Amino acid sequence: MSDFGFTTQIVHQDHLAHREHGAIFQPIHPSTEFAYATAEDLAAVFQGRQAGFTYGRTGTPTTAALEAKITAMEKGIGTVCFATGMAALNAIFFALLRQGDHLVASKYVFGNTNSLLLTLGSLGVEITLVDATDASQVEAAIRPNTRMVFVETIANPGTQVADLKAIGDLCQTRKLVYVVDSTLSSPYLRRGRDFGASLVINSLSKHISGHGNALGGAVTQTGLYDWTHFPNIYEQYHKGESNTWGLLQIKKKGLRDMGGTLSSDVAHRIAAGAETMALRMDRICSNALALATVLQAHPRVSRVHYPGLASHAQHERATEFFGGLYGGLMGVELKPEVDVFDCLNHLKVAALATHLGDNRTLVLPAAHTIYYEMGPERRALMGISDGFLRISVGIEDEPDLIGDFTQALDAARA
Template identity: 80%
Template sequence: MSDSGFTTQTVHFGHRSDTTHGAVHAPIHPSTEYTYHDAHELAAVFQNRKKGYTYARTGTPTTAALEAQVNAMEGGNGTLAFATGMAALNAIFFALLRQGDHLIASKYIFGNTNSLLMTLENFGVELTLVDATDAAQVAAALRPNTRMVFVETIANPGTQVADLKAIGDFCQAHRLVYVVDSTLSSPYLRPGRDFGASLVVNSLSKHIGGHGNALGGAITQTGLYDWSDFPHIYEQYRKDDAHTWGLLQIKKKGLRDMGGTLSSDIAHRLAAGAETLALRMDRICGNALALAKFLETQPQVVRVQYPGLASHPQHQRATDFFGTRYGGLLGVVLQPEVDVFACLNRLRVAALATHLGDNRTLILPAAHTIYFEMGPERRAQMGIPDGFLRISVGIEDEIDLLQDFANALASR
């Protein structure tokens, strides 16, 4: 089935990879511990000389099935699942970076990720935030101690599209680890390895799970980075193919030691949700473009930030990268005289909630909620005024969405 389409492969993945009793879904394995009849075999699994399971904190057959499913989507050489997307990011940074290392990151990133980067600075990691829509700014930030570059494919919430391919080429030339967060685009729009990523992060809670009923995250190693170039791989993990060392260290130091474990029950739920990723994304992208075009014509709106609009600064780049699908996130700035809260309270279809990549359209006032802790100066740097609305578009009927926002904007 390797030559089949995206959805065909995803839908049939479970029963093709695990045929236990002919089940079409990989089974849930709730066991915490795993026993062996031979002590030599148990030791071999612990020492990474043989595949197997030891303790559920480092994985179960159910989480492994989800990992294989995501890995197939991303075209990687290995994937690790975590309890949340933030746990996945923590695992990368704390397993691979050390005091005195330099990290270059996009200044247009998710609020909690920004908070995590501030925490890294407290541990002695040097940080430079740049406008990642311009690869030249990444290049200008290079230092002798630079180890890693981190960007999002499409920024949350401003929808800036990073210069992904050029940054990937730069990282390859300078042997830097290139971490790409693909949460907003998902592997369906474009796998991260196409941009030269070393590691791809997906929040499984968002588009891949899709139903707002499960938290999870994943790291996929693309196999494009030779970890023998990276100075911080522990000696015990420098075995076999050097293209696999990074993920092994992340598993041992970032998953096992930090404990951001995904449960089997949740992994099973996420795997089932992933089966309809392509169908949902097609509908979401269509709705998002229609809503963006509608909102752009409304006098109560200052601007609409959506890569599918010709007015978006990176519209052509987004088209080159993703074709005619531009994701489901909109950044909308209302006129100063519009009462943001009154407008939101008039919505009847869109739900007031802090999440994205859901079946439902979700909306919130970004400056007053997820970016409130940053303060006005940092929000201004990121282009998030008080009237900024983050809209994650869902799969509702298009006409209902447009009418809902028309009604909400009709009165001031």
């Protein structure tokens, strides 16, 4: 189906690839165990010599169908799904890195990812955080023991856009594993492989699922990296083409051993939600640009962080990378005299909730919620003031969204 367009391929992936009873959707397989006619077949599946399923913790036909769909979206060579996006991140770091290794990561990362990096550092992996909007900072941080570079396409919540292509070229030259978290842009705006990514992460809970009713994460292998250059692949996973070894180790050590399993029921919901991703993303991006344009002109707003605005530091880069669609996330800094809680309490359409990529517009005070544990000094380094609102724009009617935020700002107590 590679000759079809993005949405056509997703919508028809299940019934063209697997016509069990003519079902349009891949059926939900709740079984945790899978039996075989002979012991030889069972052994062959366990050893990877024969296709099949061994135990529900490492996958089912339903999760496999979703993995095929994500692989098609990213034009990769394989995907492993997990119970959450954070489980996918954990699987990469803990399956591939060892004590004494060095990881270069963007300093503009999601709060829970930052917490995970701190944990990784406490276990003996050296971490260097850099401004990933400048590839030269990544290059300057590389050491002889550097194994991996990790960035997000669009940062949460500051919306910084990493120098993705230049970092990819650098990693290719240095033979480093390049991990790109595409959650905020989604494969619809741009695929990670276009930037030279070795591995692409998607939080399936966000734009791909879109309905706020499923948690999931995925790691996709692009096939661009030759894992013979990576010293941490165990000998037993030197199977098949060398560009597949990394994902095999992630599945064995990161999914099987750690147990962050995506259930068949949830995989089915994500797969169904994914069918309308392109339609939702077009509407979300359109709404976000309109809202950002209005908010930046409001007298009670000091600054709006949104890549679609000409005032954004990486606006031209974002336009080049994402083709005029800039995602649904923005950061809005209220002027110091505005009571941030009173402003939020006046909202009637937007929901006060912590999530991204939903059909509904969601908003929260970042410093008081998702970044509270960081403390004021770390928040200041990331540019998150007490009046910083994180807004994930949904698919509502544009006039309703603009009217809602405008009236809340006008009514907020000073």
